[in-house]
Amino acid sequence: MAPIAVETAPAQSSFEDISALKAQLQEIAKTDSGLILPPDNTLRRYARAGIDLSKGYPFFPPKPEFVQDVTKIREEARGDRTYVDPGTRADKEKKALFGAAKEVNDLTTHIGTEIVGLQLEDLTDQQKDELALLVAERSIVFFRDQQLTPQAQQALGVYLGDGEIERHPQVAQVPGLGGGITLIWADGRKDNSAARTQRNFRRPYPSEKLSFGWHTDLVHEPYPPGYTHLHQDTVPRVGGDTLWASGYAAYDKLSPAFKKLIDGLNGVYKSAHQYKDENDPEGGLKYVLRVHPLVRTHPVTGWKSLWVNRSHTVGIEGFDKAESDALLEYLHNIFERSTDIQVRWKWTPGTSAIWDNRTTIHTVSFDYEGERHGTRVSSLAEKPYYDPKSVSRAEALQIDGFLNGQDLPHRY
Numbered sequence: 001m002a003p004i005a006v007e008t009a010p011a012q013s014s015f016e017d018i019s020a021l022k023a024q025l026q027e028i029a030k031t032d033s034g035l036i037l038p039p040d041n042t043l044r045r046y047a048r049a050g051i052d053l054s055k056g057y058p059f060f061p062p063k064p065e066f067v068q069d070v071t072k073i074r075e076e077a078r079g080d081r082t083y084v085d086p087g088t089r090a091d092k093e094k095k096a097l098f099g100a101a102k103e104v105n106d107l108t109t110h111i112g113t114e115i116v117g118l119q120l121e122d123l124t125d126q127q128k129d130e131l132a133l134l135v136a137e138r139s140i141v142f143f144r145d146q147q148l149t150p151q152a153q154q155a156l157g158v159y160l161g162d163g164e165i166e167r168h169p170q171v172a173q174v175p176g177l178g179g180g181i182t183l184i185w186a187d188g189r190k191d192n193s194a195a196r197t198q199r200n201f202r203r204p205y206p207s208e209k210l211s212f213g214w215h216t217d218l219v220h221e222p223y224p225p226g227y228t229h230l231h232q233d234t235v236p237r238v239g240g241d242t243l244w245a246s247g248y249a250a251y252d253k254l255s256p257a258f259k260k261l262i263d264g265l266n267g268v269y270k271s272a273h274q275y276k277d278e279n280d281p282e283g284g285l286k287y288v289l290r291v292h293p294l295v296r297t298h299p300v301t302g303w304k305s306l307w308v309n310r311s312h313t314v315g316i317e318g319f320d321k322a323e324s325d326a327l328l329e330y331l332h333n334i335f336e337r338s339t340d341i342q343v344r345w346k347w348t349p350g351t352s353a354i355w356d357n358r359t360t361i362h363t364v365s366f367d368y369e370g371e372r373h374g375t376r377v378s379s380l381a382e383k384p385y386y387d388p389k390s391v392s393r394a395e396a397l398q399i400d401g402f403l404n405g406q407d408l409p410h411r412y
C-alpha cells in the first residue's frame, strides 16, 4: 500500500539546513547591498523567526547630526514619562516563576542568579513581573538554552519597559522590527576594520587600559534603560565572557562617612558617541551631557545603588575637576577591583542575560577570536532619582559586617 501523504508544517529541523539560504545571501552580499552575512547559528535563528536579511544586514537608522538633536530626542519623545516597574506588582516570594523552574541558582552572594528549565518566550505576565523583581534584587539573571526569536525578545523588553524600549538611533539593528533590537556584533559595525582588530585583541592590555570597557548603557539619556536583555546566539568557544558588578554592593563597601558625602550629589554623564554642535560649528564634535544622581534609589527594592561608571561619568556637580576626579577614581576602583561583588559569565549559544542597568556596571572581556553575535533590547525605566529616606541593601537585608563599613576587604 502506498504511504499516505500527510501535509505537515515544516519541522524546526528544516531550518537546521541553511545552505540554500546562505548561498542566496552570499550572492546578495557580493553586490553593493549593505549585507554582511551573520554567523551560521544566527542565520538559523533568523530563519526560524522569519527575519529577512535580503535587503541588507545590519540595519542602520540615519545617524542624528547635531548634539542638540540627540539631547532632544528622548525628552520630546517621552515627555514626562511615568514608569511603572513590573517588579512593583510581583509576589515577593516569586512562586509562579520559581515554581515553574527546574532550578534557581545564585551565582555569587551579592550578584547574579541562573534559572534553569524555563523558556523566556513562555513566561506569563505574572512570571514576567516576578522576573523583574528578581532582576531588581539580584541585578542580573541568566537563562541558557533559549529558543528565543528577536520578536519575542523585543516583546519581553516592551513589557519590562512598561511599553517603551530604547529605539536607538544610528547603531546596528535587526531589520524589519521597527527598531529597538540592537546588535552586539563587532563585525557588523560600520568601521569594520577597527572592530575586527578589537575582536582579535588577545595580548594583555597596556597599563593605561587596565579598566578598559567597564560601563553602564546609555546614561546620557533622561530615562536611561533599566532591564536590559542580551541574547547571545553565537559565541566563541573560549573567551568573550562578560562581567557585571553590583552597584548596591559597591555602595555598601563605603564607610558611613563616605556614604554621607556622596548621598544626594549629582554626577555629569556623557554619551558614548559625539556629534556636531549647531551653536559652535567650528568647535569640533561634542558629547551629550546629562546630570543624574550619583547614588540612585531603586523603585522596586528601595535600595541605594552607586551609579557611576568609568566610561561615562565625567564629573560631580559642585566639585572642581581635581576633587571629582579623585572621588570618582576611588568609586570606580571599588566597583572594578572588588571581585566579591562581581559575576563573570561564560556564554553558551542561546543564552539570555537580563540585567538591571540601574544597579550595575558591565564589560566584555576582549580576549576572544572568532564569531560572537548577540541581540540586545533595553527597556526604558524611570528618571533616575535619589530618595533620602531610602536605605542600602545591606541595611535592608541586615547583612552583617563586612559590607557595612567594617573590616572591608578593600581597606589595604
Ligand SMILES: O=C(O)CCC(=O)C(=O)O
Pocket (backbone or CB within 6 Å): 184, 217, 230, 241, 242, 362, 363, 364, 376
Ligand atoms: O559584549 C558584551 O558581552 C557586552 C556588550 C554590552 O556592553 C551591552 O550589551 O550593553
Ligand SMILES: [Fe+2]
Pocket (backbone or CB within 6 Å): 215, 216, 217, 362
Ligand atoms: Fe553595554
